[in-house]
Amino acid sequence: MLFMVEMTVNIPHDMPAEVAADIKAREKQYSQDLQRAGKWPHIWRVVGQYRNVSIFDVQDNEELHNLLSGLPLFPYMDIQVTALCRHPSAI
Template sequence: MLFQVQIIVRVPHDMDKEKVQALSAAEVERAKVLQRAGKWLHIWRIAGKWANISIFKVDDAGELHELLSTLPLFPFMEIEVTALCHHPASIE
């Protein structure tokens, strides 16, 4: 199944900057692992925000939840998920 996932990251303003940087670096590495595994197909930054829109390819919503919960910044994320399906006008 394909899912569009919009993620907004909101860390507390008083959070230690070094901890935020470490979590961000770990987040990048985890995202790369999921991309190489073919689970995280696309990721686009939303300009002007600490946010992204992504496309995931997973077996079901349960797998998507499991993957998202492994992201180091997960505790600070607002996540909106939309299930996608083939459109009859698509040439793919």
């Protein structure tokens, strides 16, 4: 199943810089592992924001939920999920 996932990151301003840097490093590794595994085939940055639009290719809602909740930045994210299906006019 394909899902469009919009993630906005809201790291607290009072979080120590070294803590934020550690979380971001773990986030990068986790997301790149999912990309290599084919679960996260597309990710785009939204210009001027700490936000991305991504496409996930997973078995079902539960797998998506588990992958998203495993993101190290998950506690600091606002996430919107949209299920996708192939458009009949697509070639």
